[in-house]
Amino acid sequence: MFMRFFRVEASALLGLVCLASCHEKVDDAITPPAPKPVAVTANWSARADSAQAALNQYFWAPTDQYYLQNNLGKPDFNYWWQAHGLDILLDGYQRTKSADYTAKMQQLQQGTKQKNGNTFLNTYYDDMAWEALANLRAFQLTQDPSYKATALLLWSDLKGGWNTSQGGGIAWRKTQLDYKNTPANAPVAILAARLYQLDRNPDDLAWAQKIYDWEKKTLVDPTSGFVWDGINANGDGQTNKTWKFTYNQGVFIGAGLELYRATQQSTYLDDANRTAGFVLNDSQLSPGGILHDEGGGDGGLFKGILVRYLALLATEPSVPAATRANYVSFLKFNGESLYKQGTRKPQYLFNTSWTAQPGGTVDGSTQMSGVMLFEVMADLQARKLL
Secondary structure (H helix, E strand, C coil), X not given: CHHHHHHHHHHHHHHHHHHHHHCCCCCXXXXXXXXXXXXXXXXXXXXXXXXXXXXXXXXXXXXXXXXXXXXXXXXXXXXHHHHHHHHHHHHHHHHHCCHHHXXXXXXXHHHHHHHCCCCCCCCEHHHHHHHHHHHHHHHHHHCCHHHHHHHHHHHHHHHCCECCHHHCCEEEECCEEEEEEHHXXXXXXXXXXXXXXXXXXXXXXXXXXHHHHHHHHHHECCCCCCECCEECCCCCCCXXXXXXXXXXXXXXXXXXXXXXXXXXXXXXXXXXXXXXXXXXXXXXXXXXXXCCCCCCHHHHHHHHHHHHHHHHHHCCCCCCHHHHHHHHHHHHHHHHHHHHHCEECCCCEECCCCCCCCCCCCEHHHHHHHHHHHHXXXXXXXXXXX
């Protein structure tokens, strides 16, 4: 009896609850949780492939086998641009091991030599230094002895650029032996230090140290590490301390790094880190954290040179972890800025400014700097440093 009464009462109560609820406003709209943003990892190797393809498509002269002045087909031949073109092909080859790159390297060697009067020797010592550096690296990556022979030919001629004017140093060019500058001396010091690491010839190390010591004493601010451009350009014995080129900072960083690797003397690495730190924090060289616009022509290559040697410093195991992280962050910030703001797509043409779209004409030098940056980013990503 009690149980039956309970069921009836319970049923009635349930009915009342149902009746009451039927008259209540029901919110059927259920808001799902906001989806979590999906992190997209940049594929820097693919970006480097696109940049390399653009350099080949818009700047390569298939008949004469060299890199043109610009994307509109201007045929001017710039000897030292070809050296960096070879270095860029080596970047691609090192990353992919594709035979397409080695074939193009051989073509470029033939074209450069022919356009330069059927010789690799040149009036400008800095230009020859770049060609020698690229050929030495080509030998190290391919073991083709012809590249080393070219590097040694150039090295022999480069040593003739040293004289006692301005207390020593390699001259800028053969027709102006009393003008000495960083663009000639620091790359030659890199070359000599690398040759020593390869062959262990003490004479090469002596040259590297002699040139480096002169460069540091004469053309580097002892307080900040800022690298000046040259001395005695106008025959007045004065040092040019006003030009602020990323190029000069890059090659001095490279010279210090290579001499550290050759000798394990920490002073050289300290010098490289000090100059690199100056670049990262200087409002003229890298305003807002982006390497500044140095124009087209030869200036278009300057940032690429800084990027190459800063990245090599960033991958040196002896660099402190926090310092390395700063370098990588700086390079990544520049790389993303160039990709997102300074690249015309789908052509993959680059601007002299890494924060704005390029115009209709792009110099080969400018394009090369962009390719260098993308290859550096691909390398850092492969090393899991990004």
